[in-house]
Amino acid sequence: MKKKLCRIVPLVLITVLLLSNWAYATGKPHEIRESAQMPIVEFEDVSPDDRFYRSVLTGIRLGIIQGVSEENFRFEPERVITRAEYISMLGRMHEYFNEPIGTPREGLFYERYLVWAVEAGIIRGNEHGDLMSHEFLTREQMIVIANRHLAAFGLWRTVVSNFWSSIPVGMFLLDITMHNDTDISYWAQDSVDAFGSIHLLPVDNLYFRPQDIATRAEALSFITSVSRWLIE
Numbered sequence: 001m002k003k004k005l006c007r008i009v010p011l012v013l014i015t016v017l018l019l020s021n022w023a024y025a026t027g028k029p030h031e032i033r034e035s036a037q038m039p040i041v042e043f044e045d046v047s048p049d050d051r052f053y054r055s056v057l058t059g060i061r062l063g064i065i066q067g068v069s070e071e072n073f074r075f076e077p078e079r080v081i082t083r084a085e086y087i088s089m090l091g092r093m094h095e096y097f098n099e100p101i102g103t104p105r106e107g108l109f110y111e112r113y114l115v116w117a118v119e120a121g122i123i124r125g126n127e128h129g130d131l132m133s134h135e136f137l138t139r140e141q142m143i144v145i146a147n148r149h150l151a152a153f154g155l156w157r158t159v160v161s162n163f164w165s166s167i168p169v170g171m172f173l174l175d176i177t178m179h180n181d182t183d184i185s186y187w188a189q190d191s192v193d194a195f196g197s198i199h200l201l202p203v204d205n206l207y208f209r210p211q212d213i214a215t216r217a218e219a220l221s222f223i224t225s226v227s228r229w230l231i232e
Contacts, residue, residue, distance in 0.1 A: 044074040052077055055221040064092045064223060077217035084110040084133040086142060086219050087117050090149055093227050117145075120152045139202060140188040140210035142219060146226060147191035155230060156194075162229040163198045184210045200225055 046056050056075060059065040065075065091101050091113035102112025114133060117123040122145055125131045150156045184192055188210065195201050201208050202222045 042072045052217040055224045058224040144191045159229040
């Protein structure tokens with residue numbers, strides 16, 4: 001089977017984009033300054049040395065994730081994520097930029113987000129109508145759901161425009177062959193191509209690994225990366 005060719009931003013460029021576009025992390029620059037004095041949270045299982053540390057901070061600021069109390073925070077970064085948890089993260093990001101979804105504190109924490117996702121065409125059940133909310137989420141499923149979200153709310157143009165306008169003139173974006181992408185499902189290929197074109201595919205050692213189950217850290221890092229480009 002033909003190997004998939006995907007373009008990946010070099011590590012140096014990723015670092016530059018993260019630093020120069022930190023204001024995109026919340027989408028509201030004036031709130032960035034206010035959040036600079038955010039109370040210190042005692043992390044139980046997250047360290048500044050973790051590769052996903054900045055994503056956790058952004059996730060807290062955007063309300064995508066929540067700790068067990070105001071004094072400490074347990075994230076469980078390496079635990080595999082369910083579809084319900086991922087949809088909840090995505091829904092909370094959407095709420096940050098838009099109006100609240102459903103009625104908070106009614107039903108299970110994820111129910112209103114599932115209803116929203118179904119109504120918006122972001123998720124679909126199987127042939128029996130089962131949303132499989134407690135099934136583990138694969139990395140390619142994570143990409144497909146995010147693609148549907150951006151498409152459903154007309155956000156793709158904003159994301160693409162903001163990404164490319166941030167690239168310095170003359171900056172070279174390296175093309176790297178990803179040898180293990182031949183197992184991408186046919187129904188996920190368009191979504192993978194879309195995010196690959198703007199260098200937002202979550203990779204590990206330059207591999208996408210579409211069939212692997214996503215962890216909570218991977219899902220949060222991906223969502224916060226997308227949120228960075230949602231400012232018009």
